[in-house]
Amino acid sequence: MNTAGESTQSQVVVVMGVAGTGKTTVGRLLAEDLDVPYAEADAFHPPANVAKMSAGTPLDDADRAPWLDAIGAWAHGHADRGGVVSCSALKRAYRDRLRAAAPHLVFVHLTGDRALIGRRMAERADHFMPVALLDSQFATLEPLQADERGVSVSVAPGPRAVARRALAALRPGHAPVPSPVATPEATGEAPTGAASHA
């Protein structure tokens, strides 16, 4: 990753993935480690979006457009200082929209299977997002493609390990091809996209 040889410190990192995958938890840890501001995607939703999800209806592209634009504006505004923002960014088109506002974004896709994420969501208290929407989140999800700057990290381990693995994957000079001592299985991370190959 870091094809341009940039320091992770001055990058804006988008922590993406389906609801309940740990974007908030891991995103905060990453921001702390990088010593950059953190922003929570849910804070950018218009109230109507929160009401819709709370009622058990998935958002559509039109609902997500102003939300993505608000997150893109935040990312653009933090391009110099760096930052970490959570955002499900489920579709390629959504990530394109974010990149249109902030071209140098790098994505950390947190991945986990439906059963694990469903359990974690069910245990999470005081959150508007119903577990019932998880199937639609997985159905909508389009993983990072080969030309997108980013890495995928499994959320099977605890949050600190996930954050550590994400940071390692983001570091300049990260091994482009998994070596025998650092396979995706061993590290819990699955490099994806052009960025992970730098």
Ligand SMILES: Nc1ncnc2c1ncn2[C@@H]1O[C@H](COP(=O)(O)OP(=O)(O)O)[C@@H](O)[C@H]1O
């Ligand atoms: N790696 C992890 N291991 C165990 N539990 C986790 C992990 N990451 C997040 N959690 C827990 O899972 C729930 C969902 O995490 P959260 O950060 O709110 O996800 P998201 O922001 O993607 O919806 C929370 O209760 C959180 O404490």
Ligand SMILES: O=C(O)[C@H](O)[C@@H](O)[C@H](O)[C@H](O)COP(=O)(O)O
């Ligand atoms: O695009 C969407 O459908 C929503 O933005 C969704 O992906 C997001 O995850 C919710 O805001 C729930 O919040 P959590 O991801 O924090 O559960």
